[in-house]
Amino acid sequence: MGSNNGKNSSEATEAVQKEIASEKVVVFSKTYCPYCANTKKLLSSSGVSAKIIEINLEPDQGKMTQAALLSLTSQRTVPNIFIGGKHVGGDDAIQNLARTGGLKPLLEEAGVPNII
Template sequence: MAVAKVQQLIEENALIVFSKSYCPYCVRAKQLLKSLGATGKIIELDNEKDGAAMQTALVEISKQRTVPNIFIKGKHLGGCDDTVAAHRNGTLVPMLKDAGAIIVVEA
Protein backbone atom coordinates (compact mmCIF):
# COMPACT_ATOMS: atom_id res chain seq x y z
CA MET A 1 0.00 0.00 0.00
CA ALA A 2 2.77 2.46 0.87
CA VAL A 3 4.59 1.66 -2.37
CA ALA A 4 1.50 2.61 -4.41
CA LYS A 5 1.08 5.84 -2.42
CA VAL A 6 4.72 6.84 -2.83
CA GLN A 7 4.72 5.91 -6.53
CA GLN A 8 1.63 8.04 -7.06
CA LEU A 9 3.23 11.02 -5.29
CA ILE A 10 6.33 10.64 -7.48
CA GLU A 11 4.24 10.50 -10.65
CA GLU A 12 2.00 13.45 -9.70
CA ASN A 13 4.79 15.92 -8.83
CA ALA A 14 7.36 17.43 -11.16
CA LEU A 15 9.70 17.70 -8.16
CA ILE A 16 9.28 15.77 -4.93
CA VAL A 17 11.64 15.67 -1.98
CA PHE A 18 11.20 12.99 0.66
CA SER A 19 12.88 14.52 3.68
CA LYS A 20 13.14 14.55 7.45
CA SER A 21 12.78 17.93 9.12
CA TYR A 22 15.83 17.48 11.38
CA CYS A 23 18.23 16.10 8.74
CA PRO A 24 21.06 18.52 7.84
CA TYR A 25 21.47 16.93 4.38
CA CYS A 26 17.76 17.43 3.72
CA VAL A 27 18.00 21.06 4.82
CA ARG A 28 20.95 21.62 2.48
CA ALA A 29 19.23 20.03 -0.51
CA LYS A 30 15.97 21.93 0.13
CA GLN A 31 17.89 25.21 0.48
CA LEU A 32 19.68 24.61 -2.83
CA LEU A 33 16.43 23.83 -4.63
CA LYS A 34 14.76 26.88 -3.09
CA SER A 35 17.70 29.11 -4.08
CA LEU A 36 17.21 27.97 -7.68
CA GLY A 37 13.53 28.92 -7.53
CA ALA A 38 12.40 25.31 -7.78
CA THR A 39 8.83 24.54 -6.82
CA GLY A 40 7.73 21.11 -5.78
CA LYS A 41 6.33 18.96 -3.02
CA ILE A 42 8.23 18.22 0.18
CA ILE A 43 7.20 15.28 2.31
CA GLU A 44 8.68 15.38 5.81
CA LEU A 45 8.67 11.67 6.62
CA ASP A 46 9.15 12.29 10.34
CA ASN A 47 5.88 14.26 10.38
CA GLU A 48 3.83 11.69 8.45
CA LYS A 49 1.90 9.02 10.35
CA ASP A 50 3.00 6.46 7.77
CA GLY A 51 6.45 8.00 7.26
CA ALA A 52 8.35 4.83 8.21
CA ALA A 53 6.30 2.79 5.74
CA MET A 54 6.87 5.45 3.06
CA GLN A 55 10.63 5.34 3.69
CA THR A 56 10.58 1.54 3.37
CA ALA A 57 8.65 1.93 0.11
CA LEU A 58 11.27 4.40 -1.14
CA VAL A 59 13.98 1.78 -0.59
CA GLU A 60 12.00 -0.61 -2.79
CA ILE A 61 11.44 2.07 -5.47
CA SER A 62 14.81 3.86 -5.50
CA LYS A 63 17.17 1.40 -3.75
CA GLN A 64 18.11 4.34 -1.51
CA ARG A 65 17.51 4.16 2.24
CA THR A 66 18.68 7.66 3.17
CA VAL A 67 17.01 11.04 2.94
CA PRO A 68 16.67 13.33 1.17
CA ASN A 69 15.33 11.15 -1.60
CA ILE A 70 14.62 13.37 -4.58
CA PHE A 71 12.71 12.71 -7.79
CA ILE A 72 12.38 15.03 -10.79
CA LYS A 73 9.71 14.27 -13.38
CA GLY A 74 9.37 10.75 -12.01
CA LYS A 75 13.11 10.05 -12.29
CA HIS A 76 15.18 9.35 -9.20
CA LEU A 77 17.86 12.02 -8.77
CA GLY A 78 19.24 10.74 -5.47
CA GLY A 79 20.18 12.46 -2.25
CA CYS A 80 21.90 15.66 -1.20
CA ASP A 81 25.30 14.85 -2.70
CA ASP A 82 23.68 13.84 -6.00
CA THR A 83 21.67 17.08 -6.08
CA VAL A 84 24.70 19.25 -5.34
CA ALA A 85 26.75 17.36 -7.95
CA ALA A 86 24.00 17.82 -10.57
CA HIS A 87 23.98 21.54 -9.81
CA ARG A 88 27.78 21.77 -10.03
CA ASN A 89 27.93 19.94 -13.35
CA GLY A 90 25.14 22.06 -14.81
CA THR A 91 22.45 19.39 -15.22
CA LEU A 92 20.14 20.21 -12.29
CA VAL A 93 18.59 23.44 -13.59
CA PRO A 94 17.85 22.00 -17.06
CA MET A 95 16.22 18.95 -15.41
CA LEU A 96 14.08 21.19 -13.22
CA LYS A 97 13.11 23.41 -16.17
CA ASP A 98 12.23 20.39 -18.30
CA ALA A 99 10.04 19.08 -15.49
CA GLY A 100 8.32 22.44 -15.08
CA ALA A 101 9.64 22.72 -11.53
CA ILE A 102 11.30 26.10 -12.18
CA ILE A 103 9.28 29.08 -13.24
CA VAL A 104 11.26 30.71 -16.01
CA VAL A 105 10.78 34.47 -16.27
CA GLU A 106 11.56 35.69 -19.76
CA ALA A 107 13.06 39.15 -20.01
Protein backbone atom coordinates (compact mmCIF):
# COMPACT_ATOMS: atom_id res chain seq x y z
CA MET A 1 0.00 0.00 0.00
CA GLY A 2 1.47 3.32 -1.06
CA SER A 3 1.50 6.31 1.22
CA ASN A 4 -1.12 8.04 -0.93
CA ASN A 5 -3.59 5.19 -0.40
CA GLY A 6 -2.95 5.32 3.32
CA LYS A 7 -3.61 9.02 3.34
CA ASN A 8 -6.83 8.62 1.37
CA SER A 9 -7.94 5.82 3.66
CA SER A 10 -7.14 7.89 6.73
CA GLU A 11 -8.94 10.92 5.28
CA ALA A 12 -11.97 8.79 4.41
CA THR A 13 -12.09 7.40 7.95
CA GLU A 14 -11.85 10.92 9.40
CA ALA A 15 -14.60 12.12 7.04
CA VAL A 16 -16.88 9.25 8.10
CA GLN A 17 -16.20 9.92 11.79
CA LYS A 18 -16.96 13.61 11.25
CA GLU A 19 -20.29 12.75 9.58
CA ILE A 20 -21.21 10.37 12.42
CA ALA A 21 -20.43 13.07 14.98
CA SER A 22 -22.27 15.82 13.08
CA GLU A 23 -25.80 14.43 13.38
CA LYS A 24 -27.80 12.43 15.90
CA VAL A 25 -28.88 9.86 13.29
CA VAL A 26 -26.70 9.04 10.28
CA VAL A 27 -27.43 6.41 7.64
CA PHE A 28 -24.85 5.45 5.04
CA SER A 29 -26.96 4.20 2.16
CA LYS A 30 -27.13 3.41 -1.54
CA THR A 31 -29.97 4.78 -3.62
CA TYR A 32 -30.85 1.40 -5.16
CA CYS A 33 -30.61 -0.70 -2.00
CA PRO A 34 -33.97 -2.15 -0.83
CA TYR A 35 -32.70 -2.60 2.75
CA CYS A 36 -31.66 1.06 2.80
CA ALA A 37 -35.14 2.00 1.57
CA ASN A 38 -36.65 -0.02 4.46
CA THR A 39 -34.46 1.79 6.98
CA LYS A 40 -35.23 5.23 5.55
CA LYS A 41 -38.96 4.41 5.52
CA LEU A 42 -38.85 3.25 9.16
CA LEU A 43 -37.07 6.40 10.31
CA SER A 44 -39.29 8.69 8.26
CA SER A 45 -42.51 7.03 9.41
CA SER A 46 -41.27 7.30 13.00
CA GLY A 47 -40.75 11.05 12.61
CA VAL A 48 -36.99 10.73 12.93
CA SER A 49 -34.87 13.16 10.97
CA ALA A 50 -31.71 11.42 9.77
CA LYS A 51 -28.74 12.47 7.70
CA ILE A 52 -28.72 10.12 4.73
CA ILE A 53 -25.43 9.73 2.88
CA GLU A 54 -25.90 7.99 -0.48
CA ILE A 55 -22.42 6.60 -1.01
CA ASN A 56 -23.07 5.30 -4.53
CA LEU A 57 -23.56 8.84 -5.87
CA GLU A 58 -19.81 9.47 -5.63
CA PRO A 59 -18.22 6.21 -6.85
CA ASP A 60 -14.57 6.86 -5.92
CA GLN A 61 -15.36 8.54 -2.61
CA GLY A 62 -18.07 5.96 -1.97
CA LYS A 63 -15.58 3.10 -2.21
CA MET A 64 -13.31 4.83 0.29
CA THR A 65 -16.29 5.56 2.55
CA GLN A 66 -17.36 1.92 2.41
CA ALA A 67 -13.80 0.81 3.26
CA ALA A 68 -13.71 3.29 6.15
CA LEU A 69 -17.04 1.98 7.45
CA LEU A 70 -15.69 -1.57 7.29
CA SER A 71 -12.63 -0.61 9.34
CA LEU A 72 -14.75 1.28 11.90
CA THR A 73 -17.64 -1.16 12.24
CA SER A 74 -16.60 -4.51 10.69
CA GLN A 75 -19.68 -4.02 8.50
CA ARG A 76 -19.22 -3.42 4.78
CA THR A 77 -22.90 -3.57 3.83
CA VAL A 78 -25.42 -0.76 3.76
CA PRO A 79 -27.40 0.60 5.34
CA ASN A 80 -24.86 1.34 8.01
CA ILE A 81 -26.70 3.16 10.79
CA PHE A 82 -25.43 5.33 13.64
CA ILE A 83 -27.54 6.81 16.42
CA GLY A 84 -25.92 9.20 18.89
CA GLY A 85 -22.53 8.35 17.45
CA LYS A 86 -23.01 4.65 18.21
CA HIS A 87 -23.06 2.01 15.50
CA VAL A 88 -26.46 0.32 15.40
CA GLY A 89 -25.86 -2.00 12.46
CA GLY A 90 -27.94 -2.50 9.35
CA ASP A 91 -31.60 -2.74 8.44
CA ASP A 92 -32.17 -6.01 10.34
CA ALA A 93 -30.80 -4.43 13.51
CA ILE A 94 -32.90 -1.27 13.36
CA GLN A 95 -36.05 -3.15 12.35
CA ASN A 96 -35.51 -5.50 15.30
CA LEU A 97 -35.00 -2.53 17.64
CA ALA A 98 -38.24 -1.00 16.39
CA ARG A 99 -40.14 -4.29 16.82
CA THR A 100 -38.84 -4.94 20.32
CA GLY A 101 -39.22 -1.39 21.66
CA GLY A 102 -35.49 -0.70 21.78
CA LEU A 103 -35.40 2.06 19.18
CA LYS A 104 -37.22 4.75 21.15
CA PRO A 105 -34.92 4.61 24.22
CA LEU A 106 -31.87 4.64 21.93
CA LEU A 107 -33.19 7.73 20.14
CA GLU A 108 -34.08 9.41 23.45
CA GLU A 109 -30.61 8.71 24.82
CA ALA A 110 -29.13 10.38 21.72
CA GLY A 111 -31.41 13.40 22.22
CA VAL A 112 -33.38 12.73 19.06
CA PRO A 113 -36.83 14.28 19.04
CA ASN A 114 -39.11 11.54 17.73
CA ILE A 115 -42.74 10.65 17.38
CA ILE A 116 -42.54 6.87 17.74
